Amino acid sequence: xxxxxxxxxxxxxxxxxxxxxxxxxxxxxxxxxxxxxxxxxxxxxxxxxxxxxxxxxxxxxxxxxxxxxxxxxxxxxxxxxxxxxxxxxxxxxxxxxxxxxxxxxxxxxxxxxxxxxx
Amino acid sequence: xxxxxxxxxxxxxxxxxxxxxxxxxxxxxxxxxxxxxxxxxxxxxxxxxxxxxxxxxxxxxxxxxxxxxxxxxxxxxxxxxxxxxxxxxxxxxxxxxxxxxxxxxxxxxxxxxxxxxxxxxxxxxxxxxxxxxxxxxxxxxxxxxxxxxxxxxxxxxxxxxxxxxxxxxxxxxxxxxxxxxxxxx
Numbered sequence: 001x002x003x004x005x006x007x008x009x010x011x012x013x014x015x016x017x018x019x020x021x022x023x024x025x026x027x028x029x030x031x032x033x034x035x036x037x038x039x040x041x042x043x044x045x046x047x048x049x050x051x052x053x054x055x056x057x058x059x060x061x062x063x064x065x066x067x068x069x070x071x072x073x074x075x076x077x078x079x080x081x082x083x084x085x086x087x088x089x090x091x092x093x094x095x096x097x098x099x100x101x102x103x104x105x106x107x108x109x110x111x112x113x114x115x116x117x118x
Numbered sequence: 119x120x121x122x123x124x125x126x127x128x129x130x131x132x133x134x135x136x137x138x139x140x141x142x143x144x145x146x147x148x149x150x151x152x153x154x155x156x157x158x159x160x161x162x163x164x165x166x167x168x169x170x171x172x173x174x175x176x177x178x179x180x181x182x183x184x185x186x187x188x189x190x191x192x193x194x195x196x197x198x199x200x201x202x203x204x205x206x207x208x209x210x211x212x213x214x215x216x217x218x219x220x221x222x223x224x225x226x227x228x229x230x231x232x233x234x235x236x237x238x239x240x241x242x243x244x245x246x247x248x249x250x251x252x253x254x255x256x257x258x259x260x261x262x263x264x265x266x267x268x269x270x271x272x273x274x275x276x277x278x279x280x281x282x283x284x285x286x287x288x289x290x291x292x293x294x295x296x297x298x299x300x301x302x303x
Contacts, residue, residue, distance in 0.1 A: 018218065022267040027212075062222030064265030095226055097233050101258065 005051035009042050012059030022066040031070030039075055046087045047079075057092040057102075068098075069105045076109035084109075182242045183303040189235040190296050193253070196228040197260075197288045204264060204281055211272040218270045225264060232257050247302040248295070256291045260284045 011019065015038055020029035046053035057063065076084045084106050090099040139146045203224045207217035236250055263284050268274060 018215065018270065020270045026268050027271040061219045062226055064222075064267075064269050065262040066265060066267040066269065095229060097229060101261075104258075 005049060007042065007046050007051050007053045008056060009038070009053060010056040010059060012056075014038060017060040019060065019063055019067045021064070022070040031067040031074065034067075035071050035074050035078075039071055040078065043075060043079070043084075043087065047083065051087070053088050055088065055090050057090055057098050058094045062095075063098070068102050072102050073105040073109035076106045081106060081109055178243065179303055183299060185238055186235065186242065186248075186299055186303070187296060189231065189238055190292050190299070193228070193231045193235060194289060194292045196224070196231045197285065197292070200224040200228050200260075200264070201281070201285045205278075208273045208278055208281070213270060213272055221264060221269075225261060229257060229261070248299060250295065253288075253291045253295055256284070256288045260288055 011034070015034050016029040018029060019031070019034065020027045022030060023032045024030050043053055045051075072084070072088075075088075085103070088106075090102055092098045138144060200221075203220050207213060207221065210217055213221075232250075232253060235253075239248055239250060242248075263277065263280050
């Protein structure tokens, strides 16, 4: 079986070390801004060449639930949960559990369970 | 050195046998009953072997319990620190960069402890008897309360009470886990 190509995206390097709130209206470096200006484009590139987009979550000060849910759950709402699962993966040596957390947000993107969890 | 207790026990046994033979009305037959010796030998091997095995298992179990208990206590301490950090900053509007970093760092510390606890539990002999589902669920919920919008800008008015409720749930989760551990390990 051929190994799929990997594209890399480090949020701290290309966007911000201090990712902000959910929406643009709430403040700077929001998940909405990240999704629309960077993530969607890189993700579509990965899909176009049947690659996997490896999102590196290290290097920043940490992520809020709202940022991760809106960025990656939002991506799943714009594309499909299945497409996102097939073309994205996460890497974090600083917080290894983040990978599972983000996949949960992706899986619950359409039901909104992660948004309602509180 | 490790054979000294066994050698001493053998010596004490021989001396006791000789002394016992001195008591009037007790006679000792001066012949060897091979069947009896074999039975005695098997009995002794079983007794000491099983005892040794039990002691080894018991030591391992106690060690595992001590490690898991320490990690669960670390979890309680990390959640208490996070509570303290939150209480120190939740009224800030907007939250300062230092406050955001402090809250996220506290959250990472708390998450890391749970991750370590889970990793340690996975290596334990009796992992199937201990359940971390509730602690994991509380971790996700607590994270959501502390970092959902409008964080990183500010906290809304109801967040303090929600945070306190989740702090209580987290503490109860850890206490319940420790009590469960005390029962099964």
